[in-house]
Amino acid sequence: MTQPATTSHCRALGIPPQPQPPSRRVLAPHGVRRPDVEPTRWSDVARLPSAGPVRTAVARHLVGGALERLALTAPGGTTGPQLTLHDPEAFHRRIGRHGLIGFGESYMAGEWDSDDLAGVLTVLAAHVDELVPAPLRRLRGLWVAARPAGDRNTRAGARDNVQRHYDLSNDLFSAFLDPTLTYSAAVFTDFPARFEALEPAQHRKIDRLLDLAGVGEGTRLLEIGTGWGELALRAAARGARVTTLTLSAEQAALARERIAAAGFTGRVEVQLRDYRDAEGCYDAVISVEMIEAVGAEYWPSYFAALRRALAPGGRIALQTITMGHQQMRHTAATHTWISKYVFPGGLIPSRRAIAEHSAAAGLATIADHGYGEHYAETLRLWRERFTARRDLVTDLGFDTVFQRMWEFYLAYSEAGFRSRYLDVRQLLLTEGTRP
Template identity: 80%
Template sequence: MRTAIARHLVGRALGGLSLLEPARRGPRADLSGPVITLHDPDAFYRRIGSDGLIGFGEAYMAGEWDSSDLPGVLTRLAAHVDELVPAPLRGLRSWWVAARPSNDRNTPSGARRNIHRHYDLSNELFAAFLDTTLTYSSAVFQAFPARLEYLQAAQHRKIDRLLDLARVGEGTKLLEIGTGWGELALRAAARGAQVTTLTLSAEQAHLARSRIHAAGLTDRVEVQLRDYRDIEGRFDAVVSVEMIEAVGAEYWPDYFTALGQALAPGGRIALQAITMGHQQMLNTAATHTWISKYVFPGGLIPSRKAIAEHAAAAELCILADDGYGRHYAETLRLWREQFTAQRPAVTALGFDTVFQRMWEFYLAYSEAGFRSRYLDVRHILLSEGPHR
């Protein structure tokens, strides 16, 4: 029954958007847009009937559908997401979407496990599609469309903006929550800052330390395998890049409290955060999605409202909040194109076709979120509230 319902509802929705290949042959079909080619319609609808949007992504991983313009298909779906299910049936959402698994909660042990599942996959895997800075977050470009040869400069531009927001310079005592592979810490140390940077990824910590040693900056940067809840000391500046999305809504109060407690009087906090609309966030928080199952277990993208409320509760005030989602769409496009070009190298690392299709879907899915403006990415400046 669920398969039959999925065939009717999903087929009708995709056909209405002219996304199904047969629909292009109709007299009113949009012949210019992206299209889905179903290789195994029965399996495709069966997966969606069983697992909803998780099944949609799994069907792509299994090779049951394809598209010559995957981000185009996903962008169109994201732009019309509220129209895909008829209004009278939206109240039945809980009937066909799964709840988030309790073992994905970001407890201290759960957070280490969740970070390990993504960031410890392989440093070589990430190096295959990132630029030489190994920066795994949105860049800031000077011109569009972005070009791969300018990605390194665009990542440095992003890092410099965050360091400028936090007023990081000679002698600054800086805390970074979320090391990545060390590029921000390296750039801050080159300004003369004394950097403490935290990560839960053993693979990232190992490579970041190697890069810091190679740059001759071990006296200025300390990489700690430490949870943000275990921060020690107070700092002139705190920077955290796309870390809040991995915290989980349950622990946002702990995260903002940790930010505030780490800040020395007069200090500044610079965040780079992906955001979504508040109602979309509430819906997603209660749902086990394809992204939470395969890519970022335990994570949740916050809304601007959620950030403002949790910051205020931690006695922090927002001094600046600037969005630049178009830049992330371009960053993801370049990563996706580079990943596709590096498929032979990824295969040699031991990642099979199913994984590669999963990763391609993840990058295109994320790109679509920003192109449709369902998602945004923001630079947010915080300081102590005026009442402290």
């Protein structure tokens, strides 16, 4: 998630939110709009879709049956996580029309809640292949939407996609990240580490990547995806000379402030530049959770840029989220809730895709280590910090729908790692033999 992302419809919202408790939310006349959702900001959340009685009935049968089978809506409650429906008709209607996008939008609208959101989503992620009967999976194309052409990561598109997430507000990210402002998986000791602070765990992750890339005194380092500058700061403290690239103007501004405050202005240069336009030759290249923002169409360009920047004998350290290859292929062709609301243009690669594209660029994988459970813990801590600072987020101008969207995003991501649907890897690449 460290990759850099247009000023969003959510940024600087201006009008103070006027939320109602989810259990009191009601449909507008004829079930057309949610009266407590701002339609100009959240058109698809404010408006209930026209699903038709057949689609709604099918969703009620399939989804309702799955939730009961997984004991997520058992009457009287169970010892496991519970999903509470405030508006079953709207819930099933959204899912019947828009599938998993509708599921997420229904949460944003306050039509359902949970006493353990990450727990419910983890159960669903762990049984994702059982939720729809096998014969109906072949009809998937009837209810899933294709990715919008406007989300493609051309140079202009990548800039817009980056800004839509990462330029929301530095203060928003500061509200839930640790003081290092590191927006990627930490690495904990004595796992599970319920009592270790995020800051040392993030420094441990960064130091592992710097060690993997062989960064030390005099190293010429290229970082693709600046974040808010913590990796560049730690590399400079080792004596490296760092060029770091980002497409986020807000990240770049704060990273430069932090670098100047640390006295490393002469050692670190922050450039607002696309990775495809990287210049120079470097002993080491590091990119932390940026490939997920590239898009499958441009993975060849990404790995070609890494290879082009590498000096003879140089090393590339990557940190990347991964998913299974078949799941990746399905996701690549689908407009998802995450791609609609959180990471437009993004796609998590599989390890196979990384291996194939890096090899095609003349790179060999020397090391590959996974830390999936560490990411689940990182996301849990971020989510707890975010929910504990709701008043601050409200004061920043982010309304109730945004806050529910963000909580769902963090819990959804945590569930992906807890269920092992997702993993995060640290890879070492060096110059290999071109095929």
